[in-house]
Amino acid sequence: MADAQPGIFALGTRSHHHLEFDLLPGTEPAAVIDALRGLREPPVTAGGENIVLGFGADLWRRIAPAQAPDVLAPFTGVQGNGRGMPATQHDVWVWIHGTGPDILLDTARAVAHALSTCAVLALEQAAFVYRDSRDLTGFIDGTENPPVFEAPEVAIIPDGETGAGGSFVIASKWVHDLDRFHRLSQADQEGVIGRTKPDSVELADAVKPATAHIARVVIEEDGAELELFRRSTPYGTVREAGLYFLAFSADPTRFDKMLARMFGVSGDGLHDQLTDFSTPVSGAYYFAPSLQALASQFS
Ligand code: HEM
Numbered sequence: 222m223a224d225a226q227p228g229i230f231a232l233g234t235r236s237h238h239h240l241e242f243d244l245l246p247g248t249e250p251a252a253v254i255d256a257l258r259g260l261r262e263p264p265v266t267a268g269g270e271n272i273v274l275g276f277g278a279d280l281w282r283r284i285a286p287a288q289a290p291d292v293l294a295p296f297t298g299v300q301g302n303g304r305g306m307p308a309t310q311h312d313v314w315v316w317i318h319g320t321g322p323d324i325l326l327d328t329a330r331a332v333a334h335a336l337s338t339c340a341v342l343a344l345e346q347a348a349f350v351y352r353d354s355r356d357l358t359g360f361i362d363g364t365e366n367p368p369v370f371e372a373p374e375v376a377i378i379p380d381g382e383t384g385a386g387g388s389f390v391i392a393s394k395w396v397h398d399l400d401r402f403h404r405l406s407q408a409d410q411e412g413v414i415g416r417t418k419p420d421s422v423e424l425a426d427a428v429k430p431a432t433a434h435i436a437r438v439v440i441e442e443d444g445a446e447l448e449l450f451r452r453s454t455p456y457g458t459v460r461e462a463g464l465y466f467l468a469f470s471a472d473p474t475r476f477d478k479m480l481a482r483m484f485g486v487s488g489d490g491l492h493d494q495l496t497d498f499s500t501p502v503s504g505a506y507y508f509a510p511s512l513q514a515l516a517s518q519f520s
Pocket residue numbers: 356358360361362363364365366395414416421434435438439448449464466476479480495499
């Protein structure tokens with residue numbers, strides 16, 4: 222049986238660090254593997270940390286063509302009427318999460334140093350768990366996430382399929398307009414999300430706007446809801462704050478379908494009200510291969 226990278230499901234870590242890299246022109250895939258080889262067991266383990274590796278479709282297909290599902294593709298962007306998610310596809314994504322930002326910074330620097338011979342850092346974002354797993358809007362994020370014993374079914378390609386044990390990843394940095402959001406009454410804020418603010422209770426259908434976030438991303442097909450396993454974390458300073466949206470799925474078309482409904486390109490003329498208060502400034506799809514697929518490259 223193929224095993225997923227365990228860091229995908231390691232919950233309870235309050236500090237996170239994301240790195241996205243572009244390969245230098247002419248880089249051979251073997252050079253990337255050589256650079257990453259030493260990182261599976263990071264030198265600094267005090268306090269515990271997790272590293273999850275993802276690759277852009279083109280690079281993973283060059284590294285391990287037999288382990289690349291046909292549907293694996295780069296993110297090409299979504300453009301609605303005045304709102305959208307830009308495609309800022311990169312080649313390698315490294316997610317480090319653990320108990321504190323000091324250890325993560327050491328590892329992030331080690332990762333960047335290891336890759337410096339073959340890639341340039343294109344996006345870096347440190348992030349954190351805010352209070353009781355709330356987004357900076359103040360709403361609990363993760364209420365309807367599948368519990369960890371069900372999450373592999375949602376997020377991991379099953380045995381017998383190409384790329385088994387791997388997961389499709391969406392990573393996207395959003396910048397919030399918190400002042401604007403917090404000027405809304407609490408009832409209007411709850412209408413934007415579709416849940417109550419203090420305790421995340423879903424609004425009744427009679428009061429939940431059709432443009433509420435959860436009304437746009439809950440999609441039923443053949444009587445079953447399309448699910449993601451989300452691991453987003455807030456980031457921010459006084460000047461700029463938002464969410465590094467991160468989700469895993471066994472089927473990447475779920476990302477496309479949800480984004481189409483959020484940005485008003487699904488054909489019903491509606492968009493997600495959340496996109497009036499937060500703007501994605503990056504967008505990429507990656508593939509997080511199974512442990513065995515990684516080990517076969519690193520050995
Ligand atoms: C600024 C960006 C975003 C914020 C602040 C945000 C926040 C939230 C919040 C507060 C919830 C309700 C609580 C929960 O069930 O977790 C939620 C649910 C959800 N979000 Fe987002 N979200 C964002 C972007 C996205 C994107 C880009 C997608 C999909 C590509 C997405 C997919 C979902 C899904 C599938 C649910 C669960 C819905 C349900 O089953 O009820 N979200 N989000």
